[in-house]
Amino acid sequence: MPSLSELYQNVILEHNRSPRNFRPMPDADRHADGHNPLCGDQLTVWVRMDGGVIEDVSFQGSGCAISRASASLMTSMVKGKTREEATRLFEQFHRLVTGTLASDQAETLGKLAVFSGVSQFPIRVKCASLSWHTLKAALDEGIKTIT
């Protein structure tokens, strides 16, 4: 039986209370909007690149604790990474929340491992991955609305 404390781990609750990089970025060179019409979650992700490296990343929006904490942890994790590294991290994260990540790969995710409980709650997968899809859209196309 999936337990609530696996879903709402302390790190998630803490990032929900005090999200990191929760601000607009006036000098961003790209951004994208994400929207989950099913539950009304919406957020904007801003990115400033330095060559191929994510120099700064921020977000704002409204959503549940899972989506907010996921966006917050994502921004902390991808700052300073190359676009390719960020994309790889997203792939791994997506496997984690859908329960298809090999157990020996979990540690490469670092703090993101706190989202492992999401795989027990299939309807929350979208909450956890909305910010990542939005970041990817910002990196790939610059300005786009993701649903």
Next chain:
Amino acid sequence: MTVTVGPELDVEQLRKDFPILSQRVRGKPLVYLDNAATSQKPRSVIEAVGRFYATENANIHRGVHFLSERATLAYEAVRARVARFLNASSSDEIVFTSGTTEAVNLVAQSWGRSAVRAGDELLVTAMEHHSNLVPWQLLAAQTGAIVRAVPITDAGELDLDAFDRLLTDRTRLLAIAHVSNALGTVNPVRALVAHARQRGLVTLVDGAQSVPHLAIDVQALNCDFFAFSGHKVYGPTGVGVLYGRAALLERMPPWQGGGDMIEAVTLEASTFAPPPARFEAGTPKIAQVIGLGAALDYVAAVGRAAIGAREDELLAYATDRVSGLDGIRLIGTARHKAAVLSFVVEGVHPHDVAAVLDDEGVAIRAGHHCAQPVMSRFGVPATVRASFAFYNTREEIDVLIRGLGRVRTLFA
């Protein structure tokens, strides 16, 4: 809040009629407070559907064999049953649809496309479920008509002054929810319909949320159309009803073409059956209609007045308990409400509230309730909604309150 206590129901006994209510979910007894989304089904409904398939199944209106004749009689008997339930003057005024949504779309596409012209105005309210808003927006896009909406007050009531101002010489239609699914507000539809009809408007009442709680008399309401869904009144999913005033239905063109709705067909052209058959193309939802009949019988046996009184009492109790908690904002505080308690927990997203309550076995709805304009009006992305049926208990509401306490602790 004063509570009028009706004839007492033996709730403990009645709960045994609903097999699902004795289930445990996530290791806890199920507390089902999502009745506005769909109600649970009594054994008599479940068995009526099963019995139909086991012993009566045949297509209707097209066979001379024994089973087809029996199925046809059973299906048409429910039409008469629904007419009595709504106090329609004839069962020819009862059209079976797949639900409220299809009923409203039928009116929009059949009546609307033949009667509405560019520049005409369609008046709805800002508290409509999307199913009584989007079909009119589609009609407006097709015809060049304009959709206007009666605004709502901070309490979640209709702004009646604005209603008067919004009625113009171009207004052709009033389409209005009887009870708001997101706020619980009971609208003064009888007065509004009377006012609208005086000005020659066609009127449609969305009864999806009122039929489970209030006795309905379409002749007293005097509306032209009234729509409801079977599954919210203890019946099966997939069946709903459109009541239409005979004089209007007779003038309306078909909406969908196919079997059963025709009079004569040649390769060049067809003529159409009179209502209600004109609006029931194809093999209808026979088993679901049979189930709906059983549901209306069940409601009658329990007693509609007793059901309404019981739900008022549960709503009053829940409102009182939830209002007593810190950090809760009720969304929808109309003077006259039915069985819906919508609220937000300060600083906690409704989906997180729902997840914690779910862990306690409590089923509530979190989201925009297919009423996004209502959410924008109150400046929230979503609400938590508990909605009650007569089979709910005060003890279940206490479980909800304890769950909300856990929400506060977890997200503090």
